[in-house]
Amino acid sequence: MTISMVAKHAKWPAKADAIFAIAGKAQEAITKYGKENVTNSTLGALMDDDGKLIAFDSVFGVLKDMPNEEISAYAPIAGMPKYLEAVEETFFAGYKPDAHIRVVATPGGTGALKVAMWNYTEEGDEILTSDWYWSPYNTISEEAGRKISTFQLFSDEGNFNITDFKKRFKEILNKQDRLMAIINTPAQNPTGYSVSDDEWDEILAFVKEEAKNPDKKIILLVDTAYIDFAGAENEKRAFFTKFSNLPDNIFVMAAFSTSKGYTMYGLRLGALIGMSSNEEIADEFRVSSLHSGRANWSNGNRGAMLVVAEIFNDKELSEKYTVEKNEWKGILRRRAEAFVEASEEVGLELLPYRDGFFVSLPCDKPYEISDALIEKNIFMVPLGKGIRFAVCAVSEEKCRKAPKVIKEVMDRFK
Template structure:
């Protein structure tokens, strides 16, 4: 018998992360045949047209100008006070909801998801998110004995499927005290969908309806990891004001991240922000989260906190940062436009894209399609129900030719399947 040491609850399937694996293969191909001949649509970070990681000057100049002590010293467990203020400002802009809004620092948006799911669900609980979703939601929650249930994100006309959302929401509320829902919007990963203001109204009306039963606890976790790359900076934040004056048993937690908006992926900085009409619920949030911080990672990256605070505090720095970010956003929008246009032209069905880093193509055999694409030196991530193409990492020129290559691969795999090969 082979020796095993790991505890039972820590035995997971020994599979390599599929995204990193494909990304390695893409890089190998780039070395072998040259970058111009490879389309690497696997990476979830903003890359320039030459395939180099974009790092914002305003962010890194600020970071490098910090005194050593601003990077080196321990930070407060809940995050530095000026950071927490800066997070609220940059997150909500003009749409700060009324009520008690309290933030606790976390290592990235991932840390915020951990804080929220750990502190607001019980062991064995089902959490709800859409059927197209960022897979670490499962890793983060299954590690602590929770399960992810899904509703169908789109109906047959590719509209937001509120009917399915409602069915699942009510199913969970009929059997559980807690209904914890993760909504990744705007600029959803992997589809690029953004929930509209009208759809938010429906979601909130349903939450209020269920909240009439005072034994129920409704938690809406809004994952805004990509908000800074939504086309309309202000428009995409309007929904925040809808969180004012909700019933006391409806709690909103926003998952803020510096990874994308500040090209600070490796700095691991974010925050969980609660919005509630109850002072007690806000205070409870704070103490529960600070306990988790202490118990898991202690304090967060002080240098990253300082840089955000300094940029947000200073009007001129904020302006320069915003201009730099908007320039990159412009680049992303052009890539998205050309991909969507070409997809339509060649008849490649894609999911409704509105904002963000990714476009998804629904298909029956994602693994085979992804593998078939590699023969044309195109790399895209196979998901359960389709393929994810990272426009954030691929030049406009390549975004123009990718849809027809994907269409061909899809058709080829389908024809092989129908021949039963």
């Protein structure tokens, strides 16, 4: 290209989204060989055993019964008050920390992550997250002139690598006055790891120690996109209470999403939740989040907000939604168990899976292995340090069969 019109900061290399590209190839293979002969484990969305997207009846029934003008009207910039209340209650589900809490609506979890990264880091800052991470963290931070730095997620024993977390945290905090750490838990994308309550104790004990230096500001951003599919009941939310009575210079935010929990992926609704011991800091969070909302998307999807509010307020509806969600949670667990068991049987190495939509396999040549698996009609997403299998999108039967083939293919690259 000889001429470029775009401003300097908006100039990026043209590259196709890797996940959507490989998902497209899987679709072509389905047309050619039939869906029963193809394992499409690419997209991070719940699918039935035939590969059809699951959209909860209990959710979309409410939306479709809503008067047009309710869906059509603008919502307040902060979000519909009923929605914000429903989010606060269902998100913490009895595990509310002793803190001042503010909730602001955003377009999806992505919108929440964007607001948090933009408002709580300075230009040029490094943002710390684990070496296995959801790649849009990088896109969001680089667009804002920030940079993702990583720590090793796993210790040799397959636990949260607190040693490397501390090391990298200290290194960056020596260079910057503030540091944001993004922790995607429970049910991390792409590994399916969930930070345990004991590991949270270690993380918080460490950051409290670092926060004794009053010149430092510590920001924890918990990405909870998959929380609705973690654990049996609400026990995977218990760590929220640990965010009680933190020093003023530790600010915690959670990025909430309705994409997975309500299957409202395309309706684009989430929230950013801020928690502080200090009321002024919580209010300041709200003011800056509202400014970002106005500057970027103005306001959110009112119909989707009302769906969440109605499910929360209507007992019968709420039960219907819970039954539907739990049914899929069970199917997801059985698929993941089938994949993990079959992997153990054939000696296929997996990263420690605890909950959620994905299982990841470490390897040195992810792109070559992904290509070789395509020859076997197994479609997996190559990542920087391995390949990802989306159990959310594959039947239990195929989850049980795939590990043997994956192992054979991976062995060829040793």
